[in-house]
Amino acid sequence: MNQNSHPLFFLINKNPRANRPAMNTLSAPTPSTAARRGPLTNSIGTTVFLVCTACLIWCVTADTAKGAEPTNNSGSKSWLGFRGDGTSRASSSAPEKLEIGDGGNLAWKLKMPGRSVAGPIVVGDLVVTTSSSGQDGEVLHISGVNLQSGKLEWEQTFRATGRPFCHPTSANAAPSPASDGQRIFAFFSSNDLACLSLSGELLWYRGLGYDYPKAGNDVGMASSPVVVDGTVIVKVEAQGDSFAAAIDAETGKNLWRIERPQMSNWASPLVIQRPDDRNEVVIQSRQGVIAVDPRSGKTQWSTDEGGSAIPSPTSADGLLILPSDEVIALNVGASASTPEVAWRNNKLSPRNASVVASDARLYSLKGSVLVAANLKDGEQVWQKRLKGLGSSWATPVLSENRLYIFDQTGKGLVVEDQGEDAETIHEIELGEGVLGSPAIADGRLVIRAANTLFCFQ
Amino acid sequence: MKKSKTSHCLRAALFLTMLLAIAVNAGHDAYSQDDASLNAALDSLRQVGKEGEGYSRAIPAANQLRQTSASKIDMLLNAMADTNPVAENWLRGVIFDVARKSSKPMATGLQRYAMDQSNNPKGRGLAMELLQKEAPQTASKLISSCLNDPSLALREMAVEQAIIGAENTSKQNTDQAIADYRVALAAARHPRQLARIIEALGKLGEEVSTADAFVLLTDWQSLAPMNNIDGVGFNMAYAPENEFQTSGVLDLKAEHEGKEGKISWQPIAGSADLGEVDLAEAYNKEKGAIAYLLTEFKSDQNRPAQARLGCINANKIWINGKLVMQNEVYHAGSMIDQYIADFPLKKGVNRVLLKICQNEQEESWAQDWKFQFRITDPSGKGLASKP
Numbered sequence: 001m002n003q004n005s006h007p008l009f010f011l012i013n014k015n016p017r018a019n020r021p022a023m024n025t026l027s028a029p030t031p032s033t034a035a036r037r038g039p040l041t042n043s044i045g046t047t048v049f050l051v052c053t054a055c056l057i058w059c060v061t062a063d064t065a066k067g068a069e070p071t072n073n074s075g076s077k078s079w080l081g082f083r084g085d086g087t088s089r090a091s092s093s094a095p096e097k098l099e100i101g102d103g104g105n106l107a108w109k110l111k112m113p114g115r116s117v118a119g120p121i122v123v124g125d126l127v128v129t130t131s132s133s134g135q136d137g138e139v140l141h142i143s144g145v146n147l148q149s150g151k152l153e154w155e156q157t158f159r160a161t162g163r164p165f166c167h168p169t170s171a172n173a174a175p176s177p178a179s180d181g182q183r184i185f186a187f188f189s190s191n192d193l194a195c196l197s198l199s200g201e202l203l204w205y206r207g208l209g210y211d212y213p214k215a216g217n218d219v220g221m222a223s224s225p226v227v228v229d230g231t232v233i234v235k236v237e238a239q240g241d242s243f244a245a246a247i248d249a250e251t252g253k254n255l256w257r258i259e260r261p262q263m264s265n266w267a268s269p270l271v272i273q274r275p276d277d278r279n280e281v282v283i284q285s286r287q288g289v290i291a292v293d294p295r296s297g298k299t300q301w302s303t304d305e306g307g308s309a310i311p312s313p314t315s316a317d318g319l320l321i322l323p324s325d326e327v328i329a330l331n332v333g334a335s336a337s338t339p340e341v342a343w344r345n346n347k348l349s350p351r352n353a354s355v356v357a358s359d360a361r362l363y364s365l366k367g368s369v370l371v372a373a374n375l376k377d378g379e380q381v382w383q384k385r386l387k388g389l390g391s392s393w394a395t396p397v398l399s400e401n402r403l404y405i406f407d408q409t410g411k412g413l414v415v416e417d418q419g420e421d422a423e424t425i426h427e428i429e430l431g432e433g434v435l436g437s438p439a440i441a442d443g444r445l446v447i448r449a450a451n452t453l454f455c456f457q
Numbered sequence: 458m459k460k461s462k463t464s465h466c467l468r469a470a471l472f473l474t475m476l477l478a479i480a481v482n483a484g485h486d487a488y489s490q491d492d493a494s495l496n497a498a499l500d501s502l503r504q505v506g507k508e509g510e511g512y513s514r515a516i517p518a519a520n521q522l523r524q525t526s527a528s529k530i531d532m533l534l535n536a537m538a539d540t541n542p543v544a545e546n547w548l549r550g551v552i553f554d555v556a557r558k559s560s561k562p563m564a565t566g567l568q569r570y571a572m573d574q575s576n577n578p579k580g581r582g583l584a585m586e587l588l589q590k591e592a593p594q595t596a597s598k599l600i601s602s603c604l605n606d607p608s609l610a611l612r613e614m615a616v617e618q619a620i621i622g623a624e625n626t627s628k629q630n631t632d633q634a635i636a637d638y639r640v641a642l643a644a645a646r647h648p649r650q651l652a653r654i655i656e657a658l659g660k661l662g663e664e665v666s667t668a669d670a671f672v673l674l675t676d677w678q679s680l681a682p683m684n685n686i687d688g689v690g691f692n693m694a695y696a697p698e699n700e701f702q703t704s705g706v707l708d709l710k711a712e713h714e715g716k717e718g719k720i721s722w723q724p725i726a727g728s729a730d731l732g733e734v735d736l737a738e739a740y741n742k743e744k745g746a747i748a749y750l751l752t753e754f755k756s757d758q759n760r761p762a763q764a765r766l767g768c769i770n771a772n773k774i775w776i777n778g779k780l781v782m783q784n785e786v787y788h789a790g791s792m793i794d795q796y797i798a799d800f801p802l803k804k805g806v807n808r809v810l811l812k813i814c815q816n817e818q819e820e821s822w823a824q825d826w827k828f829q830f831r832i833t834d835p836s837g838k839g840l841a842s843k844p
Binding site: 028135138154155156157158161165166167192194196200201202203204205206210211214217218219220238239240251253254264328337397 | 478507508512513515516517519523541542543545546547549552553554557586613648649650705725784785786787789790791795
């Protein structure tokens with residue numbers, strides 16, 4: 001276990017990847033290109049510096065070739081947003097047990113600078129997590145942590161420009177961050193949106209609570225952004241300024257903004273891919289569901305079927321799973337037009353957590369009861385009361401046939417789907433509440449508890 | 458084995474090269490930029506506006522600025538003066554980038570900047586924040602002297618330290634802890650810190666009411682209920698608000714058409730402990746209703762001030778006939794100082810009119826119809842009406 005609580009302020013990017021130019025190909029300058037911009041005072045020093053920099057880049061690149069794996073959406077080393085690719089299912093195998101202490105498999109844990117109910121993301125070897133601190137949660141922290149070592153690589157701190165208030169069980173750091181593999185988009189309940197490079201450099205900053213002062217509510221917002229087709233899409237549904245917007249990932253400017261029902265909703269948008277390879281963004285409210293084009297915001301189709309205020313939509317194997325008083329599956333994979341209802345089941349409606357889906361099954365957490373159903377027809381296969389599981393907000397994550405489920409006291413269960421039944425095969429007490437959905441990448445399970453980041457291997 | 462030796466040689470060569478580079482560059486800024494260029498880039502960040510305005514210039518400017526030598530930290534911190542909140546964060550991000558990349562200790566410069574009260578308050582707060590990371594013990598000593606600092610950020614840090622100090626003292630010396638909490642109470646401006654101090658004093662047997670500590674206004678005249686079924690009342694200008702917006706005064710003897718007949722102004726008081734004015738209790742838990750509340754506040758001078766409202770219901774506030782805030786939000790959290798608006802307090806009598814709207818939600822958590830209100834100076838210090 002590597003327990004590291006040192007502020008990283010003094011650690012000058014010990015992980016060589018942090019400043020490697022190739023990692024940020026869009027807008028953040030490399031040291032060498034930036035140096036060319038301004039007049040230098042000493043030409044000898046400049047030459048030596050550039051030579052030195054080149055040597056350093058060559059040296060560390062050679063040394064860390066293994067660590068420079070692709071960091072795009074499909075890589076098993078990445079978990080780029082809330083629920084990964086939107087299904088909560090990992091493409092890599094997560095540890096079979098969660099155990100702290102001798103013989104345990106806790107790789108590391110790290111004290112964080114504030115509180116969080118947001119899930120972490122993983123971009124290559126970088127874990128990104130958000131926190132909030134201060135009297136009202138107005139201090140916003142974005143931390144980059146090395147996945148392998150658990151060491152803090154960088155940290156950025158901002159001040160909320162919108163309303164930071166929230167219920168005591170929540171935090172300003174409630175929406176999970178997202179990434180396109182090259183940039184990080186950290187969103188907060190106060191509707192602050194920061195875009196950082198993978199080295200933690202600020203690329204741009206939006207204060208959507210400053211732009212639209214009536215956005216948000218004082219219970220706290222929680223909808224996580226999605227990144228698709230060069231845009232960051234946020235959903236800010238509240239009693240005041242209520243909208244969804246696409247922000248150009250490179251420039252930070254609005255591409256579009258559409259009005260949404262003026263009522264509180266915490267569900268996150270979801271990206272789905274249609275048979276004609278178009279992406280659509282599914283946005284739900286209690287009044288219905290719309291699917292919009294990511295670049296234009298134009299509605300592609302809609303349904304009056306209500307959507308939940310808290311659980312988010314899920315997609316798997318050509319189906320879009322909409323949670324409400326019942327779970328409705330829309331067949332979005334059959335054609336590129338308005339999807340038809342494939343099935344509906346009023347016994348699958350989740351309480352707080354979103355539905356988790358594999359190619360064959362979906363799982364719905366109803367309080368402490370976990371229900372499994374066939375994805376194809378929505379027929380229930382089994383249901384299991386999870387002994388000891390308290391109130392749960394975090395959407396479980398799935399690896400192979402194992403679900404990782406946490407409650408708000410920090411109790412965690414590994415539940416194995418054994419076909420006709422399920423069994424809890426491991427339990428753990430983290431000692432801090434977990435309200436954010438964990439991440440799975442590179443064979444590791446990364447869990448953001450209230451004030452601590454845990455990594456099991 | 459041979460490959461390994463080659464690698465070692467290369468590493469040694471690299472190390473020597475780096476040493477040489479450091480030596481050659483000693484006394485110089487590797488990325489030094491002339492001040493005019495720096496100021497132009499800083500202006501680009503300072504000028505970012507709403508909805509991405511100015512970002513085309515700000516993005517390259519940020520890229521330029523993050524290469525700035527840490528020796529220019531004063532210029533960067535100075536740029537935080539009078540910025541909008543978004544521009545402030547652009548500057549914060551860049552300053553953190555510069556600090557993170559700095560290979561030289563910055564503590565001395567940060568300490569000097571933070572403690573110079575002629576510098577801008579935001580910049581001073583950030584300088585202290587950076588110093589806390591680099592030299593926490595030094596920062597702690599300096600912060601303890603900032604209880605009455607004009608920088609709210611520094612004052613808040615000092616109050617926080619004082620609270621923690623008093624907590625520790627209370628384990629050994631109750632009297633001293635009470636005295637320390639009293640000092641913190643006088644300095645505190647943030648409502649959560651005030652609330653924590655009040656609670657701590659209460660546990661030590663020192664009763665301090667929230668109403669007194671925050672200087673909440675508790676004497677009101679109330680006119681209710683008026684109709685707000687289906688939320689129609691929020692934007693409906695009933696007679697009192699028309700009258701107030703026109704003349705800045707109200708006739709408290711006049712009768713008005715209420716939701717179910719004639720209604721007239723009645724005195725209503727906030728609770729002695731929390732200063733809460735409970736309209737649900739006063740009006741029999743009426744739903745779909747509106748109450749108007751009027752109070753007078755006397756000031757001995759013209760001064761900038763803030764109206765601060767805590768209210769779980771939709772609300773509007775007018776002061777001296779002018780609308781200063783409106784929030785059409787129902788049952789989505791509440792706390793003291795939830796809504797804050799600047800306004801000019803005038804010498805003499807100032808009149809405050811509130812419109813507090815209750816909707817028809819039936820959930821158990823949607824039954825409150827109440828508020829807490831106070832007037833403060835711009836730092837958050839509660840102001841009392843002069844006799």
